[in-house]
Every structure is written in structure tokens, then in C-alpha cells.
Amino acid sequence: MKKLVQAFASLIIATSTFGGVTNVAAKESTPVYKIEYQDADSMKSVFTKELHKKYANVKFKKKKKNVSVYESKNYQVKVKDLDIDTIGKQIISIEGKNKKTSEKKNVEVNVKVQDTVAPIITCADTITIEQNDVFDINNYVSLDEEGSIELTQGIDTSNTGLITTTIKATDTAGNVSEKNVTVNVEKGFYQKISDAALAQVGVNQDCTMLVTNSLAAVGINFHGAPIEYLNLGTLTNNPVPGDICVYQGHVALYIGNGQAVHGGWLGHQTVVSTVECTNAFIGYVHVNR
Known part of the structure; x- marks a missing residue:
């Protein structure tokens, strides 16, 4: 009989009322309330169930040390030992108070802080990149929390055109969000100069106008004597299409493969024609952007 009484007593949640204060101690058999990571106001559902539905309108106001304070016009709630920034199970103490009557109720409950919110992806709908440049999506995307980013489709920048892909972001809790993005691979700065030069083949003009018109394709407005084109960039021994070939008394536009x-x-x-001509060659000029 004694064992039976002890077993029965262990199942009882001890309650006591003294001076208008009701105390309830949490047991392992009590519910575990799920609340949202870094969202203090998600505790309000616990207040309505453990205190009273009248506490539904309280809002988080401040935290001092290990006590979080919630208030409405008529009610105040103090929560002790709640760490809303740490995921996992916690045992917390709640004190609900009616400001008008000073009636209080204290309870101890089990909560589980969990992250169920997917990360927010911030990225432009269209990303423009130059042909043959290395594309790294991390340079164009930010998240509102720690996580990883990947693309559902790789980006090949060897050809120009529009590529539609999806950004997939995963936070540390495993929540996933996605955003569609268009990558616009366009001709590069120097390729535009080279293409502009090729577009003038057959036109009657002198050498300086050829280079001037080619540079205009990228917004560079300059015209001068052949030697003055040296001032538009730096000399290089590794020319790329779009570089300027400067000679004594002549200037041309390099398009690659020695042409x-x-x-x-x-x-x-x-x-x-070939880069070589009868005029003495000075060097290749890689234009400043």
C-alpha cells in the first residue's frame, strides 16, 4: 500500500497557493512547447495555455540578465532562464501578473527552441557578367543568417546569352529557400572593342579613326596621333583581342591570333592583316577601363 501511495504521489504536479500566488512545478510528463528560434513573441502561445487566454496580447519588451519581460495594458509576464538564441530543450519559469489586481501565477514549463524559418535570399533578379569571366554566386548573394549557397545549374561563361538558374540556400538548421535568377553573359569590355574594329572592315578611313571608333563602343572618346594612343593604357607582352597596336606613325586594333x-x-x-607591317612596332596597349 505504501508503494502504491508513493507511485501515485510521483505523478502529481505539486501546486500550492499562498498570498494570492499559484505555483506549478514542471514535470517530465508535462508538454514540451515548441517556440521559434530568435522570436521572443512566439512564447505568447505558451502564456495563453499555461496562464490564461487574457495574456495573448502581451508583447516582448526587454530582457535583463536572464529575465525576459512581456507586457500589455493589463498584464505582465516575466520569463526566467529563456534563451531564445539557443536551439534545444529548456526548462523555464513563467510569472504572470494582473497589473490591476496584482494576482499572480507562477509555472515552470518545458520548451523546445527550434528554427523552422528558411533563410531570406537577397540577390538581384538579373546578374550581368562578362564572357569568359569566372562566375561565383557567393559574390552576388547574401543571406539573413548563416548558411550555404549553391546553384541548381552551373553557369558557362564561354558563350554569351541568358542563363536561368535557381539559387538554393540552406541554413544551419536545414531549412531551405530558393530564388530564380537570370545570368546575362555578355561580351567583355575588350571583346567589344575587337568586335567594333571588325565591324569596320571595308570602311574608308585612316588608322586613327579605326581605333577611335572601336574605343567608342565601350564609351572611350579619344582621337589623336598614333603615338598618343599609348596614353590610354599600359604596355603588355600578352595581348588580348581589343588591345591597341601602336607603331611609329601607325596604329591598329589587335583581334587575336597574330591578326x-x-x-x-x-x-x-x-x-x-597580320600585326606585322612596314612601320616599326612599339607595343601593345591594354586599354584602361
Whole structure:
């Protein structure tokens, strides 16, 4: 009989009322309330169940040391030992108070802080990148919390055009969010200069106008004597299409593979020929952007 009484007593949640204060101690058999990580106001559902539905309108006001304070016009709640920034199970103490009557109720409950909110992806709908550049999505995306980013489809920048892909973000709790994005792979700065030179083949003009018109394709407005084009960039021994070939008394536009577009040849025609010509070569100029 004694064992039976002890077993029965262990199942009882001890309650006592003294001076208008009701105390309830939490047991392992009591419910575990799920609340949202870093959302203090998600505790309000616990207040309505453990205290009274009248506490539904309280809002988080402040935290001092290990006590979080919630208030409404008529009610105040103090929560002790709640760490809303730590995921996992916690045992907390709650004190609900009616401001008008000073009636109080104290309870101890089990809560589980969990992260169920997917990360927010911040990224432009369209990303523009130059042809043949290395594309790293991490340079264009930010998250509102710690997590990882990946693309559902790789980005090949060897060809120009629009590529539609999806950004997938996963936070440390495993929540996933996605955002569609368009990557616009366009011709690069120097390729635009080279293409502009090729577009002038057959035009009657001198060499300086050929280069001036080619540079205009990227917004560079300059015209001068051949030697003055040296001032537009730095000399290089590794030319790329779009670099300027400067000679004594002549200037041309490099298009790759040892070829250049020359103006002022064959009666002022614009032609494609080798870099070598009768004028003494000074160097390749890599234009400043």
C-alpha cells in the first residue's frame, strides 16, 4: 500500500497557493512547447495555455540578465532562464501578473527552441557578367543568417546569352529557400572593342579613326596621333583581342591570333592583316577601363 501511495504521489504536479500566488512545478510528463528560434513573441502561445487566454496580447519588451519581460495594458509576464538564441530543450519559469489586481501565477514549463524559418535570399533578379569571366554566386548573394549557397545549374561563361538558374540556400538548421535568377553573359569590355574594329572592315578611313571608333563602343572618346594612343593604357607582352597596336606613325586594333584590323591601307581601306607591317612596332596597349 505504501508503494502504491508513493507511485501515485510521483505523478502529481505539486501546486500550492499562498498570498494570492499559484505555483506549478514542471514535470517530465508535462508538454514540451515548441517556440521559434530568435522570436521572443512566439512564447505568447505558451502564456495563453499555461496562464490564461487574457495574456495573448502581451508583447516582448526587454530582457535583463536572464529575465525576459512581456507586457500589455493589463498584464505582465516575466520569463526566467529563456534563451531564445539557443536551439534545444529548456526548462523555464513563467510569472504572470494582473497589473490591476496584482494576482499572480507562477509555472515552470518545458520548451523546445527550434528554427523552422528558411533563410531570406537577397540577390538581384538579373546578374550581368562578362564572357569568359569566372562566375561565383557567393559574390552576388547574401543571406539573413548563416548558411550555404549553391546553384541548381552551373553557369558557362564561354558563350554569351541568358542563363536561368535557381539559387538554393540552406541554413544551419536545414531549412531551405530558393530564388530564380537570370545570368546575362555578355561580351567583355575588350571583346567589344575587337568586335567594333571588325565591324569596320571595308570602311574608308585612316588608322586613327579605326581605333577611335572601336574605343567608342565601350564609351572611350579619344582621337589623336598614333603615338598618343599609348596614353590610354599600359604596355603588355600578352595581348588580348581589343588591345591597341601602336607603331611609329601607325596604329591598329589587335583581334587575336597574330591578326589586327588596320585602317588607312590600300587607299584608306580598313582591312584584316597580320600585326606585322612596314612601320616599326612599339607595343601593345591594354586599354584602361
